[in-house]
Each structure stands twice: as structure tokens, then as C-alpha cells.
Amino acid sequence: MSAAIDVATQHELEQLHSRYAALLDDGPLAQWPELFTEECLYLLIPRDNHELDLPLAIMRCESRGMLRDRVRAVEQTVMHEPRYLRHHITNATAVWADGELHGVAHYSVLEVLPDALPRVLSCGRYVDRVVRCDDGRLRYAERRCIYDSVLVPNTIVYPV
């Protein structure tokens, strides 16, 4: 059974998405994992894998610890050109089911490299499970980023 969410919850959910975008685009990146639960699941999945029921995700983090590892690895070990990213998250909807918010939102990420025009790095939808934690905040228990742009322009370095 699912139930509609009220305006206050809708607002809170959109605030969570906005905070998510702000941390990824403007930092500090190290705080981004805090938007997830300890036992979370974060997947970045090409749409064709999703539709073919193939399990491969190009990023797979199975806990908040793994999200932190990803963030630190990106910041400390991956060689990459500097870049600006800009997330646009729209059409956020959700319903309550089994005490959790089951949500979907559309996203696109613009990428600007030092010497190039802006381009779309990734676009698709987020399929989420969001829960209310003991501290009263909403957090992602699960976020599947299912991207339509299956041919990735060079490399995705930062989480989407």
C-alpha cells in the first residue's frame, strides 16, 4: 500500500535533493555521504543494463563507508582534469510505502572542462528509497542513478 505525501514532506524531499546537488557541485564533497544512511546502496547504472536486468553498475557503493572511500579516492588518487559540474534535479515525486519514501526524480549534470564548451555529462533518473532517521532527518537509504546517456563522454569522475 502506498500513500501520497503532504506538502511539507515534498518540500523536505526537494531540500534533500538540493543539498545533494550543492554538495556534489560546490562541496564540501566529504559531507555528501552524510546524506545517506549507514547501510545505504548507491548505484550508477547505464539504462541498458537496467532494462536488460544486468547487475553491473559503473559505481557501486554498498555502505556510507564505501561512499566515503569513493570520495577520498577521487580526491586523492584519481588523475583528472579540473572540471565544474552542475546538477539539475527536477520532477521529484514520491509516495509513502512501508514507512519509507519511494521517490523518483529526473536529473542532468552539466560538465565544464577548462578549455571546452559545457556539455551534458549524464542524464537520467534517480530511483530512491528515503527514510526518516532517528535525528529527524531524511536520508537516502538507496539511490539508483539510471542514466540514459549510456555512451559516457570520456569519464565520470565524481558521483552523479
Next chain:
Amino acid sequence: MTHNERVWPGDDATRLPYWIYSDPDIYQREMSRIFRGSIWAYAAIEAEIPEPGDFRVTRIGDRSVIVIRDEHGVIRAFVNRCAHRGVKVCRQQRGNTRFFVCPYHQWSYDAQGRLKGVPFIKGVKQLGGMPDDFRREDHGLPALAVAVRNGVVFVSFHESPPPFPEYLGETNLRYFDRVFDGRKLRLLGYSRQLIPGNWKLMFENIKDPYHASLLHVFLVTFGLFRADQKSQVRMDATGMHALLISQRGEAGKSTDTADISNLREDFTLEDPRLLDPVREYSDDATVVMQTIWPNLIVQQQSNTLALRQLQPRGPESFELHWTFFGYEDDDETMTRRRLRQANLMSSAGLVSADDSEVIKLAQDGTREHPEDAGVLLMGGRDTEDVPHMVTEAAIRAFYVRYREVMEL
């Protein structure tokens, strides 16, 4: 300037002229001499097309090719281009069908690429129609040769490519069969990326153990690939194919890592499940990177297994098409492990990102200086197998062969 005026510096492969990465004439010559030469190009794995009628579209060189299992279970490959007026017959990436129908005038082809139907072939009300001497048999989709080895499908535009085992040579065949040992493969998924660089830069990268222990800070930090590890570089007799074989060592610092300025000694994983490799083959190698001329990299990095196919798209860009797989007899834990380790290697890989980024920078740097040349002297001038990683011998071997085939 055309390739006729291009002169390779020196008579070996210790100098690499930068025009090979951006000259459109050189690129066209590569497409015909290499990709449509006497070679076997990787196309698909059987696990992608298990049932009669299952097909997948791929690219060999820069040409679209359909690979299909016909109604008798035989794998066939043909050019994805209508014999009538050149329209791409199949618009899907994959599917199951008995016929391919061209959208333009609806010529239809069967699973063997034979032309079966031509609308209005006899005309309408005695008007029009094809001439009497029109024979459907003359207008099929041109077929490619097909070789299947332990679940992996290779194709060739050439009329008489060598037998596949002979093509790989003894050592490379042995290592190929090490991963593709006859067990049924399980398809785990795809990852695709368009890398803004010449396709050969990817091959160079995988044939280059020298960079692996320097550029890949993540690998080095976790002891997955390091200059001080037991390792070898092996080629086939022609130099076309190569193997980088290495054994995992310890994480952290050692005397031989002193040159690695950016080693992150204090980096430990909060969730070590990201890296919990288990031994799964009978030898001790934990990394085997095999490059098979002209379009395939077979990757075993710990427990992540992938086929990386190179699809050139003009001189300055290529698609890297990854197919991740395991074995049908993997248990759930093993599949999970492979999927987690894929965090290192994909279009968002913590390790492979270094390579796609550096390939772009190599393209940017060389494009501006086509008249200059790079230096390939690490490990000497020869192209022999060596029991260490501090060498560029496999890249030299590749270019010695390249020069022969390209007559450069």
C-alpha cells in the same frame, strides 16, 4: 600532407611520430589494412546471444556489423547496411528476430543475411518492378568470417584469415584459454565511453606497465600493481598481441616505491569489501591484461573480468565498449565481488579514469605537434619478452608490426 609524405623517424619503433594519432589518411589506411586486413576482431560473447534469432550490433573498425545466432544455432555476422541504397538495416543494439527489414523500401533479409523480400519486385499492375535479370541472391548483406573460441565470438572482413589459434600464437592462446576455459560465461553488464583520443593510445596504455605503477595511485596504494612486483611482459611472435602479467604484492611503502611521489600511505578503506580479491585461477597471477590486435583487451584485474572492445570513430576518438562477465557457476558471493571490484574499472573506474583522462591529454598534446615524435626507450630498444615491468617493449613490438602492416 598525406601518408605518402609521412616519414617514420628511424628504422625501429623507438620513436613514435605524433601524426599517427591525428592524420585522417593514416586513419583510413588503418581501417582498410588493419581492421579489414587478415585479422580476427572481437565482436561479442555467446552469452549475449544464447537463443536462435538473438542478435547484437557491434562495430568492427568504424563499420556497423550484426552478429546473430541463426535458426540452426550457428553464429553469423554481416554488414549492417542495406544492399539497396545503403540504409542501416538494423536500428536496435540487440534483440531477437527472424528477419531484418530495411525501413526505407522494406527489403527483408533472413538471419543468414540473405535477401528474401523485395516489395513490388514484379511491379504493380504490370508497371515497374525489377528487371528480369535481377537476382535476389546477388543482393544479400555481405557476410563476415566468424570464429568462436570458448564462448567468445571473433569476426573478420577478410576472405581467408588464419585459423584463430594460429592467429593468437601459443602463449597468447594459453592465456586466452585461462580466462575462457570452456565454462559458460555469465554476462554482468556493459559500460560505454567515448574517449577523445586515437584508438592506438588505448592499446599503448594497456601494453605499458611503466605507467601503471606511477599514474595509478589507487593501484599502487593498495598493492594491486607495482613496479616491485613479480611480473612479466610477453608477446606473440609477430608483436601484435601482448600480455602483462603481474602478481599482487603488499600495500604500503617499500624501497622500490621511493620514485612514486604520490603514494598515499595513510589511505585505508573504510569499507574493505571494495577490495577482497580471492584467487580463482591455478597460477599466481592477479592481473593479466591481454591485448589482442586490433580491437580487444581482455582484462583480469583481481576478480573483475571484462572484454574491452575498441571502436575507432575517426582519428581522434574511439568508443571503449566494456562487457563485464563472470562464469555461470559463480556463486552469489563471487558475483558480488566482481561487481564491487568493477568500481576500479569502467567508464567511472577509480583506476581506469586515470587512463581515459591521460589519453585525452596525450591526444591534446600530440595533435599540436604532428611533426614531433615520442620516445620509446624504457627497457632498451628491443621487443623481447621480459620478466619485469620497467619496459616499453610491448609497445615497441606493436609498432614494429604496425609499420609492416601499414607500410610506414
